[in-house]
Amino acid sequence: MPVRKLSAFQAYLRARSLQELIPFAALALIAAMLAIFGMLAGEVLDGETHTFDEALLRALRNPEEPADPLGPAWLEHVMRDITSLGSFTLVTLVSLGAIGYLLIDGKRAAALFVLVAIAGGVVLSEALKHVFARPRPELVAHLVDVQTASFPSGHATLSAVTFLTLGALLARVQSRYRQKVYLLAIAILLTLLIGTSRVYLGVHWPTDVLAGWCIGAAWAIGCWLLAIWLQRRGRIERSNEHGNGAG
Template sequence: MDRRGVVNFVRSEYALLALLVLIVGGAWGFMELADEVLEGETHRLDEVVLLAMRNPADLSDPLGPGWVEEVGRDVTALGGLAIVGFISIVAVGHMMLRGRHRGALYVALTVGGGILVSTLLKSGFDRPRPDLVPHGATVYTASFPSGHSMMSAVVYLTLGVLLARLDSRPALRIYVLGVAIFLTIAVGISRIYLGVHWPTDVLAGWTAGATWALLCWAGADILQRRGRLEAAEKP
């Protein structure tokens, strides 16, 4: 191995180590936040942020004109199970058509596993939905963590990091990851705006979903090194 190869190897090892540190930090952050929520330490902050998005004279009226609330409903649908499931199927199909069969299987397993984790966490904590304001969307499940926020992070961030790893062009990588982050943040904010989640529900969903995406990123890196996952395409 020449000097350049050694430098690239060391850099990749440090990058993987940094990913693992972020994964551990994300898991720790989620557990700390969950503990604070269970003890009721975040309730006052949740109320302040939630009410800040409402008309003080009429708590049933979110801030802004009527079309903003309609946009909020459209955006929040991007984190729904039907939409994220459809997008995942399209992404897997795209990878299959490009001949990246192992990558397609990995995406299907990681996205499906993330959705399963989200469902189990929500059932385990069973936190009631906000009752300060009328809900701007129909809800059926518990509140913590926000399923829409976590599933959007799981699907969009996981797809973003995995698709970015399959292409060596920096501009395309940045674009894919940027879109994934933007969609994840937008979905979470829409859940608070519509009054169906406490802010800490959304924060927990983002934290858990981002941690899962980083875990998938690290897994893809390890599998690519071992030749069990397709390498990035050259520009």
């Protein structure tokens, strides 16, 4: 039986339908992330996550010496380096670098949007820490210095807010599909590694990190949707999605 080829118009309609479904899928994902965050927050306040948190923290340490994390000595150094990528200083430098790139590229509105989106995420992270005021884990030794409250993890939240927001927005203004995928993959990988390092170093309960990922990802996806809405109305520079060499 011969395969029927789609006409150019039919292919256009199919692609258009897919594009229209993406915002709804993104909104559903935001709702799911917020629901998980709310569930975690409620269970943390009720003390129902203690068994899970304690078991996972202990699993990452030498049973005979809680100050000694599992793995070779170099792994601890690697985790210290990774965790520094989610610090306020590094996040600020990365954000300023991205904003500078957008300004040089002539995308001033996009640069302003990135500044507002990341600054808003920082404010959200700090506000949530003050609201919940969860103490840091004292079950194992802290391998890096910490001074703020524990829930949600600031490093997990800020890395998700910063790297996922930048990854999504920078991918939005790229012309090649491979560039988009690469930027998003790097953003997700950095976010996961930074959050994991906080648990490994003993400065956060696992549920702190899970909550940080959820609220940070929800914020980043929301910023991405807002950026698309503003682009379609000419408030932010459009991407070059149909430029030469796209694919």
